[in-house]
Amino acid sequence: MRTVKTLAGLVGGIIALMVAGMLSVWMLVNPSDYKDRVAAAVRKATGREFILNGDLKLSVFPWVALELGPATLGNPPGFGEEPFLTFEHATVRVKLVPLLNKRLEMERVELDGLDLRLHKNAEGAGNWENFGRVPEAAPGVPGGDGEGARAPWLAGLQIKNGRVSYPGYAVANLNLETGALGAQGDTPIRLSFDANRGVPDEWVSVSANFNVGAQSPKRRWRVAAVNLSGLLGRPGDDRPAHWELSAPVLELDLAGQTATAPGVTLSYSSVHLMGKLEATTLVDDLRVTGSVTLAPLVLREFAPRFGIALPRTRDPRALAQLSGSSDFIYGAGGLRLERLKAQLDDTRLEGSVALTGEPPAWKFELAADQINVDRYLKADSGPPQAGEDGPAGAGASATADGAVRTAQVSPPRDADGTLTVASLHLSPLDFTNVHLTIASRDHVLHLFPALAQIDGGSYSGNITVDQRGPIPVWSLDEHLSGVDMGRLLAATSNKGRLSGRSSVNLKGTARGARLDAMMRTLNGHLDASLAGGALEGMDVGFELGRAQALIKRDAEPKRSNPPRTHFDDFKMSAEITGGVARTSDLIISSAALRLRGKGSANLVNRGIDLQMLASLSSPGLTITDIPFKITGTYTDPTVRPDVDALAKGQLRQKLQDVLKKNGLEGLFSR
Numbered sequence: 036m037r038t039v040k041t042l043a044g045l046v047g048g049i050i051a052l053m054v055a056g057m058l059s060v061w062m063l064v065n066p067s068d069y070k071d072r073v074a075a076a077v078r079k080a081t082g083r084e085f086i087l088n089g090d091l092k093l094s095v096f097p098w099v100a101l102e103l104g105p106a107t108l109g110n111p112p113g114f115g116e117e118p119f120l121t122f123e124h125a126t127v128r129v130k131l132v133p134l135l136n137k138r139l140e141m142e143r144v145e146l147d148g149l150d151l152r153l154h155k156n157a158e159g160a161g162n163w164e165n166f167g168r169v170p171e172a173a174p175g176v177p178g179g180d181g182e183g184a185r186a187p188w189l190a191g192l193q194i195k196n197g198r199v200s201y202p203g204y205a206v207a208n209l210n211l212e213t214g215a216l217g218a219q220g221d222t223p224i225r226l227s228f229d230a231n232r233g234v235p236d237e238w239v240s241v242s243a244n245f246n247v248g249a250q251s252p253k254r255r256w257r258v259a260a261v262n263l264s265g266l267l268g269r270p271g272d273d274r275p276a277h278w279e280l281s282a283p284v285l286e287l288d289l290a291g292q293t294a295t296a297p298g299v300t301l302s303y304s305s306v307h308l309m310g311k312l313e314a315t316t317l318v319d320d321l322r323v324t325g326s327v328t329l330a331p332l333v334l335r336e337f338a339p340r341f342g343i344a345l346p347r348t349r350d351p352r353a354l355a356q357l358s359g360s361s362d363f364i365y366g367a368g369g370l371r372l373e374r375l376k377a378q379l380d381d382t383r384l385e386g387s388v389a390l391t392g393e394p395p396a397w398k399f400e401l402a403a404d405q406i407n408v409d410r411y412l413k414a415d416s417g418p419p420q421a422g423e424d425g426p427a428g429a430g431a432s433a434t435a436d437g438a439v440r441t442a443q444v445s446p447p448r449d450a451d452g453t454l455t456v457a458s459l460h461l462s463p464l465d466f467t468n469v470h471l472t473i474a475s476r477d478h479v480l481h482l483f484p485a486l487a488q489i490d491g492g493s494y495s496g497n498i499t500v501d502q503r504g505p506i507p508v509w510s511l512d513e514h515l516s517g518v519d520m521g522r523l524l525a526a527t528s529n530k531g532r533l534s535g536r537s538s539v540n541l542k543g544t545a546r547g548a549r550l551d552a553m554m555r556t557l558n559g560h561l562d563a564s565l566a567g568g569a570l571e572g573m574d575v576g577f578e579l580g581r582a583q584a585l586i587k588r589d590a591e592p593k594r595s596n597p598p599r600t601h602f603d604d605f606k607m608s609a610e611i612t613g614g615v616a617r618t619s620d621l622i623i624s625s626a627a628l629r630l631r632g633k634g635s636a637n638l639v640n641r642g643i644d645l646q647m648l649a650s651l652s653s654p655g656l657t658i659t660d661i662p663f664k665i666t667g668t669y670t671d672p673t674v675r676p677d678v679d680a681l682a683k684g685q686l687r688q689k690l691q692d693v694l695k696k697n698g699l700e701g702l703f704s705r
Contacts, residue, residue, distance in 0.1 A: 245258050245261040480500040539562070545558070
């Protein structure tokens, strides 16, 4: 019982002593006596003029503290009259015993309504530089100890409703609370703010928690348990997206100018990145190396957040998922991605990519295992989506002549690199061992060489696209050798019309952003040959043989089923002007049949107008230089005798009489 009474008396005595001390402070201490001392202390710690616009007030509950009204901290010389910072109200918690001895020792500082204004002068120096450093004073001058003054130890700092501005950028609703500053061990820090860069409807909110601790030797810091999160609003978003960044530990060495983060996780909307990084020469020449991994990302959900309208593809499951990993190097030379591995849908890609130089240009060396191009072509039906038409991307529209008009589209960067694809499918062909060398300079794209194997044949090409004007200008030098023409036409409207192994050489120019515009403006020269093939859907030998049989009143020859004109060789050359190909040396020959002709083919509307001479030689049948015409379209041709040409020969009247007599005036109508 006596112990309890003793303890109670001790506690009561302590409380009485504290109350007496607070009353003594309240009665004996005049806050106004410290106004000049506070201003001098701040001036000594920062090297800047500090002006208190209001009186100091003293509070003793719940702790001894000085309360300051509005105040201003000035800029260094050369930054104008605007203050470096202002605040509306401040509370400075102080130590009791030193205060009774007329000494001001702060424990905790609280600021309300802070307004910090950052900017640079004409020489490019910032008004925040050398903050807290004061010039070395002469001997005998207060504070002139030859070293920069240090900020006092604080039990904590709290900022409420703050604002920080820099030309073009603003931070509002700033709230900061720290543990003890300058003490041993880690200092917990809580921070939150909203920021924007002057773009309408674009903003970010940040909420951060981490611990900061100084390490030996000096100027080494450890930031632990880093957790940042918030919301990001972008123009056009229906709602802001959540983001989060976390790291177990960050090591910062200011003297050595290095920083390391052995593990970092970043999430934004449906994007999830994991990686590590190491930074060196932080101030002199920043260089960052590390690695990053992208978890599978659903592109069609994420792309709209960045204003990217993905095209409607033939395969609705295309452009579905993207993932990858890479090492990276960032520095004065630009950004490099090395040991890059990515997967888009079913396509795996490996290689390296770099953005270097001034102005920045892409350099790359990439290899893909397989690509099904058909999956990514535009859907065959339905209106195009915004930003889908034309090669210029979002904001582009194409006119009837193929001109592309763009609005607020960034110019393409220069590029130089190679792309190889082991297997590429583009109906109706399957390419293998595809190799592209790509070079782009000043809006001129050059693909050379373009090489590939195609179904036992080969392709090589040299393509240049000049996009410096409103309408792209194409230069083409294309070569096919040993290609199966029947397979080439299998998925087109010309399916089944022509077969054989072909060799084609095309050299020409065209204008336009779409295929139809390019075909209308194509000019150039074409050489083509086929071997061991057939003209499907027409049997020229049968038609000529039947006409001869009618004249001689012999038995009708046997028709091929299906109708087909076999040939050993098919050769021609053509001059192309405005999308119309004209030839004067078309030759189709086999052991029994020889066709020679001239005429034109319209590559836009597919119309044909050919004048042919046919010679047929087979056992019991010989026909020489029979003229006939092939008109219509090359998808639906019409074959009939050339009556005007026949008028000059002895065969005309015989044919007409025989055909009329036998009721076969329309024999050559197809």
